[in-house]
Amino acid sequence: MTTAVVDVTVDDRSVGIAVSGEVDLANAATVEDQIVAAITNQVASVSVDLSAVDYMDSAGMRILFALASRLAGLQIAFEVVAPFGSSARRLVEVSGLALLVALRPPMDRAAG
Amino acid sequence: MSPHAAETRKGAADRLRDIESVTEAGLARLSVDDLLVELLDRVRAILDADTAVVLLLDEPTRQLVATAATGIEEEVYQGMRIPLGRGFAGRVAAGKQPVTIHDVQDADVVNPLLRQKGVRSLLGVPLLVGDRLLGVLHVGTLTPRHFGEADVDLLQMVADRVALATQAHLSETERRAAVLLQRRLLPEGMPQVPGLEVAFRYIAGGEGDVGGDWYDMFTLPSGWVCMTVGDVVGRGLRAASVMGRLRSAVRAYALATRSDPAAILDRIDRMLRHFEPDEMATAVLALLEPSFERLHVSLAGHPAPVVATGAGPATLVDVPVDPPLGVAPPLSRRATTVDLPPGAVVCLYSDGLVERRGVPLDARLERLRQAVTVRAVEDVCTTVMVQLVGDDRPTDDVALLTVRRLDPPSAEPLELAVPAVASSLRDIRAAVKRWLTTIDARPEDVMDVLLAVGEATSNVVEHAYGPKGGLVHVRLELQRPDVVVTVRDDGHWRSPRGRNRGRGTHIIHAVTDEFTTDRRSNGTELVIRRRLGQAGSHS
Numbered sequence: 108m109t110t111a112v113v114d115v116t117v118d119d120r121s122v123g124i125a126v127s128g129e130v131d132l133a134n135a136a137t138v139e140d141q142i143v144a145a146i147t148n149q150v151a152s153v154s155v156d157l158s159a160v161d162y163m164d165s166a167g168m169r170i171l172f173a174l175a176s177r178l179a180g181l182q183i184a185f186e187v188v189a190p191f192g193s194s195a196r197r198l199v200e201v202s203g204l205a206l207l208v209a210l211r212p213p214m215d216r217a218a219g
Numbered sequence: 220m221s222p223h224a225a226e227t228r229k230g231a232a233d234r235l236r237d238i239e240s241v242t243e244a245g246l247a248r249l250s251v252d253d254l255l256v257e258l259l260d261r262v263r264a265i266l267d268a269d270t271a272v273v274l275l276l277d278e279p280t281r282q283l284v285a286t287a288a289t290g291i292e293e294e295v296y297q298g299m300r301i302p303l304g305r306g307f308a309g310r311v312a313a314g315k316q317p318v319t320i321h322d323v324q325d326a327d328v329v330n331p332l333l334r335q336k337g338v339r340s341l342l343g344v345p346l347l348v349g350d351r352l353l354g355v356l357h358v359g360t361l362t363p364r365h366f367g368e369a370d371v372d373l374l375q376m377v378a379d380r381v382a383l384a385t386q387a388h389l390s391e392t393e394r395r396a397a398v399l400l401q402r403r404l405l406p407e408g409m410p411q412v413p414g415l416e417v418a419f420r421y422i423a424g425g426e427g428d429v430g431g432d433w434y435d436m437f438t439l440p441s442g443w444v445c446m447t448v449g450d451v452v453g454r455g456l457r458a459a460s461v462m463g464r465l466r467s468a469v470r471a472y473a474l475a476t477r478s479d480p481a482a483i484l485d486r487i488d489r490m491l492r493h494f495e496p497d498e499m500a501t502a503v504l505a506l507l508e509p510s511f512e513r514l515h516v517s518l519a520g521h522p523a524p525v526v527a528t529g530a531g532p533a534t535l536v537d538v539p540v541d542p543p544l545g546v547a548p549p550l551s552r553r554a555t556t557v558d559l560p561p562g563a564v565v566c567l568y569s570d571g572l573v574e575r576r577g578v579p580l581d582a583r584l585e586r587l588r589q590a591v592t593v594r595a596v597e598d599v600c601t602t603v604m605v606q607l608v609g610d611d612r613p614t615d616d617v618a619l620l621t622v623r624r625l626d627p628p629s630a631e632p633l634e635l636a637v638p639a640v641a642s643s644l645r646d647i648r649a650a651v652k653r654w655l656t657t658i659d660a661r662p663e664d665v666m667d668v669l670l671a672v673g674e675a676t677s678n679v680v681e682h683a684y685g686p687k688g689g690l691v692h693v694r695l696e697l698q699r700p701d702v703v704v705t706v707r708d709d710g711h712w713r714s715p716r717g718r719n720r721g722r723g724t725h726i727i728h729a730v731t732d733e734f735t736t737d738r739r740s741n742g743t744e745l746v747i748r749r750r751l752g753q754a755g756s757h758s
Binding site: 131162166197 | 477641642644645648666667669670673674677680681722723725726729730
């Protein structure tokens with residue numbers, strides 16, 4: 108069975124959601140529930156970090172597309188974090204999600 | 220006294236001739252079936268009887284089965300069965316004593332054939348070897364007759380002869396059947412799995428009396444590889460046939476159960492306890508992931524496999540031993556995962572290899588551990604057998620199965636057929652990943668091909684089949700400089716439903732070089748081509 112871990116960090120009104128492991132059709136619904144549960148109506152910005160994702164496909168992208176459209180409606184800022192050269196970043200780019208959300212590398216590498 | 224009574228009709232010389240006629244050495248050359256018929260003919264002639272029948276005891280059902288007959292052959296043709304203790308033959312068997320019936324009309328006779336045939340008088344004697352009952356021999360006459368003591372003695376003499384011949388025949392047949400069965404029930408060879416090297420040894424121990432050891436190795440459509448060695452307690456035909464059933468059951472449950480050796484052993488355990496509560500077996504079950512990187516091991520009263528990785532001496536896999544199969548009430552069986560780096564050697568074996576009377580088990584295990592090193596599996600098997608068996612003929616069966624994970628694997632095409640369910644996706648990816656490393660694909664290629672295969676197979680899972688489900692077939696072939704991926708189903712495609720769907724095909728297009736879909740009434744085939752070493756052109 109495909110497994111992923113969803114880690115949530117709340118800092119004032121911004122929520123950091125770090126996903127690790129694999130996300131496919133088998134566990135996408137579970138991962139989506141965990142991500143959505145982490146976002147309250149009081150939140151001003153959401154960051155989803157895919158740095159530790161080993162595998163993700165369009166099942167995972169569907170979560171992020173749905174989230175992007177709902178957060179846009181709620182006027183909550185949304186960014187996706189993925190390192191250069193990672194499969195997750197490639198997926199965010201080729202799926203077209205990069206056109207809808209802010210995509211940036213992790214902080215420690217952003218400077219470089 | 221009846222005019223037919225033997226003692227009034229015959230003199231001592233005749234009696235002697237009669238005895239000779241049924242004890243003649245020449246008869247020994249006949250097969251048991253021919254011998255039975257010949258003896259029945261002779262005894263019928265001597266006793267001036269009209270019918271003669273041999274019924275043999277079928278132990279499992281406790282019934283007497285008509286096996287040979289003259290004058291009333293229908294009994295055999297119809298496979299007449301008489302419960303022990305009931306009717307005429309049943310009483311002879313139950314009492315292990317001769318029984319005579321003067322007139323069938325007044326007696327407890329269950330066999331309707333006897334009445335139909337018009338049999339009036341009967342004499343039956345038990346077939347005994349020592350105290351053990353093998354069956355019943357009886358003769359009948361169509362006219363009423365009093366069987367006397369001499370008749371009983373003569374018939375008993377024939378019965379003893381029949382019993383000995385039958386006994387010898389049965390034990391020989393059983394022994395041969397067990398040997399044959401064991402040979403047929405064990406795998407005829409080992410599967411050729413690209414990336415694995417396999418060798419095995421099997422010695423039937425004891426005095427030619429087979430035991431219940433088995434070994435098996437097979438691949439599953441999901442790409443997992445299953446290995447098992449087990450030992451049914453007991454010997455002979457019975458142990459061999461239970462072994463055969465267990466081996467089949469392991470295969471069936473491995474196919475139907477999620478890839479967890481403890482779960483598979485648990486089902487076998489339940490099966491054995493329910494259907495064959497008198498049987499007990501020990502087993503080791505090891506499942507190799509499609510990536511070949513990890514081995515999942517579960518033990519049922521069985522010694523742990525030995526693993527040699529090349530880093531330090533070989534070790535016994537540290538896995539808790541759960542109870543044997545078929546004995547304990549339900550429990551939660553445990554499995555342990557072992558990393559298997561390329562080159563690693565795994566040895567599964569039966570306890571016949573390590574148990575020797577008078578030698579501590581730990582000493583034998585230590586010896587085995589030292590004999591297993593990282594090298595060709597045939598060499599490993601040879602060394603193990605030399606070190607642990609040597610010139611000491613084993614008293615028990617010995618089964619040894621050795622598997623090595625090869626590092627420079629071939630570029631044979633990868634073929635998978637797995638249930639089109641979401642839980643298969645991870646296994647598919649693992650197999651694809653392993654195959655891609657065998658062709659030295661660069662990380663970018665691996666990433667993109669994995670994504671393309673993932674999307675294509677997810678599509679099948681979501682859209683190809685109704686609730687009944689079906690299979691998704693995946694094939695990867697190296698056609699340098701391209702990898703060609705074929706994903707096929709046998710279903711009827713329906714359009715994606717829900718929001719944010721249908722992105723998969725877009726992604727496949729983006730990460731591959733060529734992508735065609737062939738949608739037919741009996742299924743859909745996607746062919747994806749990806750040039751290796753060109754990821755840069757896409758991103």
